Amino acid sequence: MALEIPKVSYSGKIKEIVLGKGDKALTVGGETSYPFYLFEGQMPLKPRIAMEVYDSPPEDWAPTALEPFADVASDPVAWARKCIDTYGAEMIALQLVSTDPNGENRSAEEAAALTKKVAEAVDVPLIVWGCNNAEKDTEVLKKIAEDCAGRSLMIGPVTEANYKQVGAVAIGYEHTVIASTPIDINLAKQLNILLGNLGVPDGRILIDPTTGALGYGLEYGYSVMERIRMAALTQEDERLQFPMICNLGKEVWKTKEAKQSRDEAPKLGDPAKRGVLMEAITAQLVLAAGADILIMRHPESIALIQDMLNDLLAA
């Protein structure tokens, strides 16, 4: 008698969301099973990885993370091009850290001008991520949405505090919103309901469940993602049937252990390999929990994940 593995019966399906437009547009979502459980369902579309580009020269980065971009670190356009031309990036994520009012506090106009330049320089889908200050992000993302009308950007984080304003411009200027909630399935669902009520079409919503780095609270996001996927696929929770995005690169690379040199942490092995593995393992875990889009930093960790994705999704 051959063993029959008990199968989960999936009644839901993740919505398919088109990212970007034109030849290089990508589609994510469409799953009808838990991540990579191909023995009992479909995962027709591969999770995608966006490479990070920063709007201001990185400070205090681990040498291994900076090295690949050292020559382009002060030119976001060149940086984005290098990601695509040299590292084959299938997507770019522009991190607008310099708009933070607690930091450089660059204006919405500057951010929009830069975003436009980057958007014009790349043909792959572009994610634009604010500084996590709801008020400032509102201002910045509104301006960007307006100035980049019709470019189908992914803009976020869109939170309960600014969903109306950012949601409205996303509708008006045809962008996709990244609905961001603090590690809570019910809040995630609620924000999706609110965005729907506002009029944001289902084809233009991504869930950001909030991602912590390996060793820094990763497990919270991990379980919330598993619960969101479970609710979406087996409990007909329609307002959770959206692809999930994890902005993990910056979380991982800001941890102490990703940055420490060999002298500072002699027991932690090769600093370059350690950083890459910390990022790749974080990515691998959120993929296992249901991520559809990853925002990552290091070309080597990205290559490792691509390799794993090919293995896990092999026909």
Next chain:
Amino acid sequence: MSKIICSAAIRGAHNIVDKAEQKYQEVLDKWGPDHPVGFPNTAYYLPIIYGILGVPVSKLGDVRPVLEKCRSLLPPLVSEKVWLPYLAPTLEAGMATFFAEEIIEAIRYLEYPDFYTKQEDPIGGNIWLGAADDIILRKRGVEFVDGTAPGFAAILGAPPTKEIAAEIAKELQEKNLYVFMCAENNGVRMSEQLVEAGVQIGWPTRLVSFGPDYTATVFAMGFATRAAMSFGGIKPGDFRGNLLYNKNRIFAFAMPLGPVSDEWYANAAGAINWGFPVIADTPIPEILPTGICTYEHVVSNVPHSEIVQRAVEVRGLKVTVSKIDIPVSYGPAFEGERIRKDDLYLECGGGKTKGVELTVSRDLDEVEDGHVEMIGPDLDQIKDGSKLPFAMLIEVAGRQMQEDFEPILERQIHHLVNYAEGIMHIGQRAIMWLRVGKAAVEKGFRLKHLGTIIHAKYHQEFGAICDKVQVKIYTEEAKVDEVLALARKVYEARDKRVDRMTDETEETFYSCTLCQSFAPSHVCIITPERTGMCGAYNWLDGKASYEINPTGPNQPIVKGECIDPVLGKWKGTDEFIFKASRQKFQTASAYSLVHDPMTACGCFECIATILPLCNGVMIVNRDYLGMTPCGMKFTTLAGMVGGGEVTPGFLGVSKHYIASRKFLLAEGGLKRVVWMPQMLKKELEAKLKSRGEELGIPNLFDIIADDTKGTTEEEILPFLEEAGHPALTMESIL
């Protein structure tokens, strides 16, 4: 619906359609059917025709079928003898009016290409802007979606003077509304009045001079119709969707200023289709709620000084207050500051003087929003170190306001006032205590600013239920006494109301899933007689929370058919639990700790569990740190029963629920309780005693053991036996 209005509107519609047909024939003869026609720079053709009928008009030949449609929509003229004109035909006449007016305006673009400026601002002497192009639509439409501009006032005609015009415009601007202007009143136009008064007009100031004639009304309506297609995903031709989108989301209204002609009536009838009511300054007949608009349809004879406020009320527009205008800092960082004796400038209440705070609901017309009145001396009129009697009477009104919400709003006073720098607030109701520090007074803080705070924060945080807020602050003894007397009456009525409410009398319960973040399958059912186990949410809180945040963690549950009145099970609650626990639990009892008890989150105030030897129940509260007769301390118990799991024999309960008539009904109620910590017993003494009386066991309070009697079952059993505790002779609890 008023016969006068219907007759006039239908007459007006006939006139306008006639005019459109006549113009159309002229241009058709001149240019032929293939000549292009339309509004500039838009993908929405003639937007009302496109949105409502789904017909894209792009050349003159496309117009004919639309005119035919107008004709078919037009009801016959109303004769004096026939008493038949009702809502539906009038509304259709209004629709025909807009189609015809769009055609008239489109022909104007054809005949006089430079009649309108076709941009956001006036050019030179030409102030008429005409239809908004798609760029303007997108930019401005976003504001309608995100609420920065909740809607617009479509003004026809003009008020008597340019000063009044400027005043009305300013008031509308202050409410963040767009002002769409057209038509003349005796040769006077509001747009022109504003220019004369030196007011800057154009899209950037939200004072939009669409056109000189009443037909320019369609630019306003076309804007709304396009917004529904562009932002609401409404398909062309989905007229129902389009009209509903506008009714529910665009807070617009028509405001005819001056005598209302037949043609104006026709336009007003059209606007009502979109759910936009009419607020007039002339004595035309009124149409009260009939189902198309949210509230009233036509309100008339409103004085110019009140017209904006009235319009806002009739359309149900929410006031937004973005800034709290007080001279001290305001924010959560100041919530916990203490004002010490040396820094004290004024002290009220707290047993030192009489003090009371009261929030009551009133009718809409009894409250003037933003009105703050100070009766008696304020801080600048008293000496440092003074004490004053104090009463704050907050009167709120709102379409969704209910008397039940009064205590919930009232409870907020404490933290709202505390957020102000240099102000300390403790307590509530008639035991409130207020201290104002010297530094705050130096910065210019006055007692009346408390009113400013309450007004702003009630709107910000409870906008869903508060439309209007006014505050009266009294520091005169006699007045304070009056408010106190009123407050006592209100408190008594409130307490009675809560007392009378039972799980049988209410059909709707509320859920609480706030704790699912850490207890994934936890679902608390809150009924009038069973507060949430955390003690923080009673049934009214659940109800108010739902009104304020309809997608939040407190959802209404229609209890439905009762499955078991003793266990406390209903069809509706079981269905809800199944869904909200994400299919983990099928059922839960509201009144039992043995049979399908409710899940426990972790925030419960107390835990109840069985004591098998005593055949009873013990209850331990979170603050009691000692050992209990069940052999576990509170923390151990909490670790075993939390996390959203069901643990038969263990139940999280609030303190309030212990004295409820529904407390553990299935196990025999309060009579089962054999042990509580003394501190908990004392806290609930009055309630427990009165419940004992009710149960016919007047000494019940005294025969419940506590930690002074023992902390093991063996220790308390003799006490219970001696006292003849009823649990000992009840049916076995297992």
Next chain:
Amino acid sequence: MALSGIEIFKKLPKTNCGECGVPTCLAFAMKLATGQAELSACPYVSDEVRAEIDEASAPPIRTLTIGTGDRAVKLGGETVMFRHEKRFENPPGLALMLSDTMDDSVVNEKLSKFKDLEFERVGLILRPQMLALKEESGDAGKFAAFVKRVIDQIDAGIILMSDKPEVMAEALKICKDKKPLIYAATKDTAEAMGNLAKEAACPLAVKGSGLDEVMAITDKLMGMGLKDLVIDSQPVNVKKALEDQVGIRRSALVKKVKQLGFPTITFPGQLTDSKMKEALIASLLIAKYAGIIVLSEMEGHNVFPLLLDSLNIYTDPQRPMAVEEKVYEIGGPREDSPVLITSNFSLTYFIVSGEVESSRVPAWLLIKDTEGLSVLTAWAAGKFAADTVAMFVKKSGIADRVKHRKLVIPGYLAGMSGELEEELPDWQILVGPREAAHLPAYLKQWSA
């Protein structure tokens, strides 16, 4: 399904004798139901009841121990598919593979590195616990000598790897007291290996290609009376490895397939030649149910992230991790450096200390014991109340280490600032930002 506390209670003697170490039978029953006590602690329960309760409360995945003493590795005992459903019980054992064909010097170097791989985190010691000793020489004597050399040098959970029962027998003579895992019984050697395991009273791994073959072998071994088994399904690729792990766990939990109710052993190194990728496969196996993960290489840079992975995934979601209550020095604070206080929820600690570190403003971070609750929850539960906070501040000795008297409290607890000032009259209470992310900006403008 497992019995509830009340159901177990009904079967107990109800004497409240306390001999089990718990004051009442009810409390003991609750502990049994939540897996915090063993039924054997009750001397009075009848054999019949014992069998009944054991049967009902035995987890569907066998709990077993490899090794002895300090480095004993407990595996299995799992009851759920997803950690949020309850928790994952026993983190996988990470094992380093060593071969008897390796040079002594290589082995010694690897062992000394292995000993070094020990990290402290949230009061726990994280380290790999196992060594997989593989016979590749074909020489029983050589293998036995190799095993002896290793166990003389180091105390770890041992996995003996050889397909040859006769080789295994020799090795077992050396180290069966250490309760090693015998790897592995195949369909051809099941009986011989089974007998060895039985004699030595050691756990035995089963190697079969695919779950059907595995089940046939475990079935046979169970028939021989063996209980402590470990499964290797020999997947051919990563995709299959995931499928097998899910299949085993799910069959055991959902379908109660007894032949699969055992922890697993996995070899990510068999699926790739890249050490980096091997680590990545291991990271996935940690999350997806592996019992033992054997690695071909252990360096700080791969072991540390994998240990974090395991720590994260195996954290009890309902029981927050806590860090030690004390004064933490960040960036070498001086007597004029800011003093901050927060709860001992590990995530709070990591995030706050991380932000303080990245601000580059040296600071004193006071971590108060809140039983692992986050700031707001702790406050609501009375575990971060002004009086206890004040008590902690006083006894922490921070007053002797700084000149100023300014204490920064979390922004969300602004409400307690007044009360705290009353409890700590010498101190000025400052309300910090609500979000840790705003700490760098806050600290940069802070002055004593």
